[in-house]
Amino acid sequence: MTLPASRDRLGAVCDLVRDASEHSGFDERTNYACQLAVCEAVENIILHGYRDRSDGEIRIDLRSDPGRLTVEIVDDAPPFDPTRYRSDPNVSLQDPPVGGRGLLMIRRVMDAIDYERRRDRNHLRLTKTEAFAGA
Amino acid sequence: MEIKTQIYQRVTVVTVTGRIDSASASDLEAELKKQTEEGKLSLVLDLSGVEFLSSSGLRVLVTTLKLVRRSGGDLRLAQPSQRATDAIDLAGLDVLFQAFPDREAAIASF
Numbered sequence: 001m002t003l004p005a006s007r008d009r010l011g012a013v014c015d016l017v018r019d020a021s022e023h024s025g026f027d028e029r030t031n032y033a034c035q036l037a038v039c040e041a042v043e044n045i046i047l048h049g050y051r052d053r054s055d056g057e058i059r060i061d062l063r064s065d066p067g068r069l070t071v072e073i074v075d076d077a078p079p080f081d082p083t084r085y086r087s088d089p090n091v092s093l094q095d096p097p098v099g100g101r102g103l104l105m106i107r108r109v110m111d112a113i114d115y116e117r118r119r120d121r122n123h124l125r126l127t128k129t130e131a132f133a134g135a
Numbered sequence: 136m137e138i139k140t141q142i143y144q145r146v147t148v149v150t151v152t153g154r155i156d157s158a159s160a161s162d163l164e165a166e167l168k169k170q171t172e173e174g175k176l177s178l179v180l181d182l183s184g185v186e187f188l189s190s191s192g193l194r195v196l197v198t199t200l201k202l203v204r205r206s207g208g209d210l211r212l213a214q215p216s217q218r219a220t221d222a223i224d225l226a227g228l229d230v231l232f233q234a235f236p237d238r239e240a241a242i243a244s245f
Contacts, residue, residue, distance in 0.1 A: 007158035014154075014187065032187075032218055036225065039189055043157050047191075089227045098197050101226035102190035108225050135224035 005046045005056030005075070013042050016062060017071065023064035026131065033132040037109035038071050040102035041082070041124055049077025049122070069128045074121050081115045082106065082124065108135050138166050146242045147175040148213070152184030155192030164195045171199065176208025179241040182215040188222035200231060209233070213241035 001016065003009045014035045021031040042058060050056035059074040087104035091097065106113065112127040136159040139150045147170050155163060170178065178199070182188075200210045212234040215223070223229050235241035 007156070010156045010158055010189075011154060029217070029221065033221065033225070035187070036189065036222060039156065039187075043189060043191060047157060091227050091230055093230065096197055096201065096228070096231050098201070099190070099194050101193055101228065104227060105190060105222070105225040132221075134221070135227070135229075 002057055002059045005050045005058050007046060010039050014039055016060060020062040020064045021069050024069040025066055030132040033109040034069060034128050037106045037126060040106050041073055044102055045075045045077055049075055049080055067129060071126045073124045076121045079117050080122060083113055083115045136162060138163060140166060146177045146179055146245050148179045148181055148238060150181040154187040155185060156187060156189040157191035160191040160195050167199045171202055176203045176206050177245045178203060178210045179213050179238060180210060181213040181238050182219040185216050185219040188219045190226060193226050193228060211241050211244060213238035
């Protein structure tokens, strides 16, 4: 499915992931964690890749198998490889970070994160294979 | 997302229901900013009806927390839903917020 890169479509993205995750047989909590991770990735593309540009598009391909959910997100924003960034899980109580938590959330939920730049497009593949039991 | 604000003598309770993501976080930010600008620095955020909480929403919570704590206030959470709790934990921000099992306890903590 191809969607306009708009914040208003995040709910629709969540609905897609919810349905696919149900088909994979994941429990409610794992399902929600997958929605969170995919929406974080899509939000990153909208806010930082396209910088809220109105003509951007995002393609989302979902594949559900028993116990396995694969989500491929494709966009033609400038190259961004989230696997190259490390988010510090530790938080300073005196000066806590205001942003930058989305990548940490994706990493903590998903069991595999793969990135490729092909034909001027970012291809991000997120795979979930195990039940989420909390951070 | 729906926001309801109740002002008590010492504490202001902001109740949020629905989705908090980058499409709606600015509304929550505006409401919390309005309260802090009016000097309401003892804030309880009731998250019992939150169905989705992304990092954009968490950014608003952390920004407000830092702001009120600098002025001697605090932002405390009341009965966060499992979904809100999971998002806060996944972002590693659980150490920042005091959370209470119900809003009465959160109000009484001030």
